[in-house]
Amino acid sequence: MGVNFNNKSKVLIIHGVQTGDDxxxxxxxxxxxxxxxxxxxxxxPFETDIFKYEDINDEASYLIKKVLAAMTGNKxxxxxxxxxxxxxxxxxxxxxxxxxxxxxxxxxxSKIMESYEKEEPLFIVAHSLGTIxxxxxxxxxxxxxxxxxxxxxxxxxxxxxxTLGSPIALDLFDRDWKKMSSLMPEGQAVDMDTALFPWINDxxxxxxxxxxxxxxxxxxxxxxxxxxxDDQTYSMGWDxxxxxxxTESGHLGAHTAYWNxxxxxxxxxxxxxxxxxx
Amino acid sequence: MLFKMQITVVVVLxxxxxxxxxxxxxxxxxxxxxxxxxxxxxxxxxxxxxxxxGNDIDYGSYSFQEECRPNVLQDTVDGDQYGFxxxxxxxxxxxxxxxxxxxxxxxxxxKTKDDMTLSEIKSGDELLFExxxxxxxxxxxxPAGIYTLKVTESEEAGKLECxx
Numbered sequence: 143m144g145v146n147f148n149n150k151s152k153v154l155i156i157h158g159v160q161t162g163d164d165x166x167x168x169x170x171x172x173x174x175x176x177x178x179x180x181x182x183x184x185x186x187p188f189e190t191d192i193f194k195y196e197d198i199n200d201e202a203s204y205l206i207k208k209v210l211a212a213m214t215g216n217k218x219x220x221x222x223x224x225x226x227x228x229x230x231x232x233x234x235x236x237x238x239x240x241x242x243x244x245x246x247x248x249x250x251x252s253k254i255m256e257s258y259e260k261e262e263p264l265f266i267v268a269h270s271l272g273t274i275x276x277x278x279x280x281x282x283x284x285x286x287x288x289x290x291x292x293x294x295x296x297x298x299x300x301x302x303x304x305t306l307g308s309p310i311a312l313d314l315f316d317r318d319w320k321k322m323s324s325l326m327p328e329g330q331a332v333d334m335d336t337a338l339f340p341w342i343n344d345x346x347x348x349x350x351x352x353x354x355x356x357x358x359x360x361x362x363x364x365x366x367x368x369x370x371x372d373d374q375t376y377s378m379g380w381d382x383x384x385x386x387x388x389t390e391s392g393h394l395g396a397h398t399a400y401w402n403x404x405x406x407x408x409x410x411x412x413x414x415x416x417x418x419x420x
Numbered sequence: 421m422l423f424k425m426q427i428t429v430v431v432v433l434x435x436x437x438x439x440x441x442x443x444x445x446x447x448x449x450x451x452x453x454x455x456x457x458x459x460x461x462x463x464x465x466x467x468x469x470x471x472x473x474g475n476d477i478d479y480g481s482y483s484f485q486e487e488c489r490p491n492v493l494q495d496t497v498d499g500d501q502y503g504f505x506x507x508x509x510x511x512x513x514x515x516x517x518x519x520x521x522x523x524x525x526x527x528x529x530x531k532t533k534d535d536m537t538l539s540e541i542k543s544g545d546e547l548l549f550e551x552x553x554x555x556x557x558x559x560x561x562x563p564a565g566i567y568t569l570k571v572t573e574s575e576e577a578g579k580l581e582c583x584x
Contacts, residue, residue, distance in 0.1 A: 183582030184490045337557075338511055347466065347478045348438070360468055360478055376525045381509055383495050386480030388464040390440045404577050405481040408492055415490040416512070416558045 144296035146261040151301075151418035153177070153410060154257065155192040156250060158270020158307070158351075159232045164194040169401055173267065176407045188414050193253045195246045195275070196232075236274050237314065250279045258299040263418045265302045267410055269400060270351055273308035274315055284323035292327050293337045295417075302340040302413045306400040310343075311366040312354045318369040325379030338381035340417060342409045346389045346396035358393035362386075385409065440466040442481075444578035445547050445569035449486060449562060458487040459562065460580045461549060461569055463538065479538050481577070482506075484530060484549075484562075488582040491559040493530055497523055503535035513553040517564040529553040533566055543573035 155170045170192035177188060235242045257264040268276035280300055284290045291297040310317050325339050326332060343366065345352045353361035363384045375382045387406055389399035400406045445461040464481040484493040484506055493506040507526035515521075521528040532541075533548035541547060547569045551562050 181490065183488055183584050186490050334510055336511055338509060347480065359470065360466075360476055362478075372525055381511075385482075385494060386478065388440055388466045388478065388480040390464075390466075392438050403481075404579075405483060405494075408483055408485075408494060411490065412492050412494060415492075 143259065144261065144294075145258065145263050145298065145301070146296070147263055147419055149260070149262050149419065150187040150189055151414040152257055152262045152264050153188060153190045153414065154253065154264055154266050155190065156266065156268045156272035156276050157192065157194065157196070158268075158272045164197045167192055167194050167196065169269070172401045173407070173410065176402065176404075177411060180404075180407050180411050186411070186415055187419060193250050195249065198242060198246055198249070232271055236271055246275055247279050247282070250275055251283060254279065254283065254299050263301045263414075264299060265304065265410070265413050265418070266300055267304045267306065268308070269306045270309065270397065273305040273310055274317065276303060276305065277310060277317060277321075281321065281323045284325060290323075290325055290339075292325070292330070293335070295337055298339070301417045302342075304342045304344065304406075304409055304413055306344050306406060307346065307349050307351055307397045308343060309351050309354070311352070311369050314354075319371060319374040319378070322370075322375065322378060322380065326377070332377055332379060336379060338376075338379055340381045340413060341383065342413065343382065343384045344387045344400065344406050344409055345384065346387050346391075346399070348392045349396040350393060351397045358396075438466065438468050440464055442574050442577045443541070443543070443571060444574060445541075445549065445571045446578070447549070447567045447569040449565075449567060457489070458580055459567055459569065460485050460487075460578055461547070462578055464577070465538075485580055486562045487580050488584055489560070489562065491555065491561050493561060495526075497526075497528075498538050500535070500537065502528055503532040504538050504541070505529075505531035508553065512556055512558060513561075514556050515553045517550070517552045527553065529561075541571055543571055545571040547571055 153173060155173060157167055157169055170190040174190040254264060266276050280303060283299055289297055289299055309315055347360045348358045350356060350358045366384050370382050372382065387403055389396045389403045391399040442464050447459045449457045449459055451457060461484045463479055466478045468476045470476065482494060482496045495507050496505065497507050498504045502521055505528045507523055508529040510527050513527065513529050515527055530551045533550045548566055549569050550566045551564050554564060555561055
């Protein structure tokens, strides 16, 4: 078993912090429509899918939401509290790395493996908090036996990663290059024949989830570069590409604007054209 | 104290200004089959006025693409030494025109011919843009050569549709 590059590429979306439930999640349809427009007239076959974990989070925080909502004493403030717990709870689950976090990472890995069993070239597009799950799942897979063998792209269950509006450079999440798994065999250095693993990180300078600035003050990629310095990640066989994307929607608007941004779509297009079929 | 901070944040948000401009540099390339293909180099500038911190400008959303060609360039460097340039990994691209320019673990794959930086390029300029490399193990990009691109400024991002 392994990836067959004659097969259609699959773009697998993992969403970020959400209110509502799994039924509300349609980002894969948005990306599919935008990619179809971008690639009209060009022979680049692909399909999209989504991994949803909102129901897992909702189940984990159900009791606390109901108790806190009941404590407010009226329906409107109860609803507001439920929504707030829904959002904050999602982040808390990722930070605490407890059973729910484990369930989400394992379920996501299973979803990846479904594609691998179908021999599909798979690309992950992760948004917001979903980038943390994607980063962790991917780095675990790199370390598992039989996968990501040196320069054998067909042994890679994931061919590339695109992260959008990721909080991964924030101290809160404690992720850096030391948490990444090397794709290089022990004692071997990267050379011109090394097939690097691509990771595009798209960020809007005013996105407060990326910068941690409540006021949405402009951010640059210095913080990301400090956590993921090119010299370190490159020597581990990764091609990390941070890209400033101006969505023209400031602050929180920027955080949700990635899905419809033409340059984000171009990042995904570049990924599947370069590392997909053929 | 927390309340004062929240008020400050809200005031800063309310009075800070932000506007963005899309720059498009368009030209043409004739294929070996004598088909005309449009070229589009594109980037955005976002300008801010932030109370007490002054003016600032961010550039981003860079791309260089050719009509009907799926592969695109998107990773950039911008500085006095080489001007505005697209960088790539030597594993994926090889320089076939001129002396290779190394930037860290990257090579320069396309650039402004006379080392112009983004802040020097203005609407109405005719920009000489040079493609220096070709893809090694992936879909091809626009062939190496020097292309003349006409720069315009717009509120909306440019589009390139495949006319085939």
